[in-house]
């Protein structure tokens with residue numbers, strides 16, 4: 001049964017550190033509960049997840065995870081050369097991947113060496129090989145966990161307002177050329193995000209108050225409000241994003 005944003009579970013935490021800790025718990029619980037096959041997680045980009053990545057890389061927590069059974073993907077990527085400071089994989093690699101014993105074969109950065117269209121197609125192929133099929137089955141999610149952020153314009157991943165990729169109903173990966181953010185982008189589409197056991201939005205800080213309020217109401221003007229999951233959706237928000245510290 002597909003979950004839409006109005007049926008998401010909201011958890012309000014005291015601050016961004018508590019949000020990161022709760023996300024880490026959800027990840028550990030999910031990985032340990034998965035008894036067969038690899039746990040496929042799509043990491044979100046931007047600045048919010050950095051603290052989560054640092055927590056997951058901390059020795060005490062890292063030791064709890066069977067890293068050989070975790071496959072790491074990204075929800076989106078800025079179309080910049082490998083190693084560029086603005087790349088989500090540069091951040092993910094520096095703060096998490098380089099610090100934990102996850103096998104290199106389990107890490108799938110979004111390609112950025114070709115044209116943005118070529119790289120989107122290449123990433124879709126990577127996902128299909130990992131999934132073992134080219135058609136998504138609602139009863140068998142592509143991702144065990146999709147982490148998403150929330151932009152101050154209501155975007156998520158690189159599903160930005162007004163972008164043609166918002167209308168994509170078949171492809172798993174698309175491209176975006178946002179006017180309000182740097183770089184062309186490669187992004188998971190709604191169908192790929194929907195193929196998930198759990199979607200978790202991480203929303204922290206006072207700058208997100210308006211968008212979080214509109215997201216929770218399912219405001220159709222927000223690309224993030226069209227996110228669905230074949231599993232569950234959880235919104236982890238701190239008090240600042242809920243406007244409670246005003």
Ligand SMILES: O=C(O)[C@H](O)[C@@H](O)[C@H](O)[C@H](O)COP(=O)(O)O
Pocket residue numbers: 044045046047048049075076077078088148149150151152155156157158
């Ligand atoms: O590549 C990206 O930038 C992200 O995927 C994007 O969707 C991000 O999650 C939001 O813009 C929130 O960004 P912050 O966490 O920096 O507020």
